[in-house]
Amino acid sequence: MGECLREGVPGSSRAMVALFAGDRIQDSWKDLEYCVRTGAPAFRKRGIGNIFDDPLRTPEDEANFDAAMADITRLTATAVAAAYDFTGLQKLIDVGGGNGTLLIGILKAYPAVRGVVFDQPAAAERATIQIRHNGLTDRCSAIGGDFFKEVPPGGDAYLLKHVIHDWDDAQSVGILKNCRRVMGSHGKLLIIEGVYPPRIDQSVDSRRAAANDVNMLVMTGGRQRSESEFRALYESAGFRLARIVPTSTGFAVIEGLPL
Numbered sequence: 483m484g485e486c487l488r489e490g491v492p493g494s495s496r497a498m499v500a501l502f503a504g505d506r507i508q509d510s511w512k513d514l515e516y517c518v519r520t521g522a523p524a525f526r527k528r529g530i531g532n533i534f535d536d537p538l539r540t541p542e543d544e545a546n547f548d549a550a551m552a553d554i555t556r557l558t559a560t561a562v563a564a565a566y567d568f569t570g571l572q573k574l575i576d577v578g579g580g581n582g583t584l585l586i587g588i589l590k591a592y593p594a595v596r597g598v599v600f601d602q603p604a605a606a607e608r609a610t611i612q613i614r615h616n617g618l619t620d621r622c623s624a625i626g627g628d629f630f631k632e633v634p635p636g637g638d639a640y641l642l643k644h645v646i647h648d649w650d651d652a653q654s655v656g657i658l659k660n661c662r663r664v665m666g667s668h669g670k671l672l673i674i675e676g677v678y679p680p681r682i683d684q685s686v687d688s689r690r691a692a693a694n695d696v697n698m699l700v701m702t703g704g705r706q707r708s709e710s711e712f713r714a715l716y717e718s719a720g721f722r723l724a725r726i727v728p729t730s731t732g733f734a735v736i737e738g739l740p741l
Contacts, residue, residue, distance in 0.1 A: 584679055
């Protein structure tokens with residue numbers, strides 16, 4: 483069983499364990515009462531406006547976060563490519579795409595699709611390395627920027643995996659509006675996240691959804707969302723929720739089309 487905690491082992495969970503059982507998340511949960519009473523994440527108690535601006539967030543934290551997200555995303559990419567048909571798309575822009583793991587997986591499964599990873603400049607640099615390592619420089623690039631200000635134009639589909647659940651509704655609508663602003667009338671919005679069940683019971687899926695939801699409150703000020711909440715979010719940003727495509731991972735591709 484210890485193999486799963488080793489670095490460089492296929493299927494390793496080392497980075498995920500270090501992230502979710504690490505000091506930053508565990509210490510933040512000490513302020514759960516503050517979060518529940520105020521609706522604000524734990525870092526606000528220290529006067530910080532954005533978790534990504536936290537001065538206590540070290541380069542080692544950033545690297546481990548990237549590694550943990552890549553481990554999760556590597557499995558997600560295979561499931562998403564199998565569940566959702568990307569045939570016919572010419573250019574896919576992965577907004578908040580981290581080191582590019584998801585987009586790289588999709589491009590390998592769909593050789594006719596080109597792509598762009600868009601994230602903060604440091605993440606875009608790491609994505610550039612991964613794109614080169616995977617031999618995809620002829621079909622993929624990485625761009626640094628701020629999705630609260632703008633996203634790259636020219637995509638016929640905009641992909642956001644585990645981005646929107648980091649933010650409250652107003653911030654999320656702002657990100658989605660930026661996608662809508664540069665998207666043509668036939669574009670697609672593809673959010674990959676878990677869909678919160680309409681009713682919570684004692685099942686494993688319900689417990690997992692509730693735990694994730696509270697963790698997002700504590701750590702980021704975001705939330706998990708139900709189908710009706712996604713629908714309202716989309717409409718506020720100029721989209722209609724067209725369909726929800728489940729995958730084998732428990733995450734879904736939530737497809738939006740421009741209004």
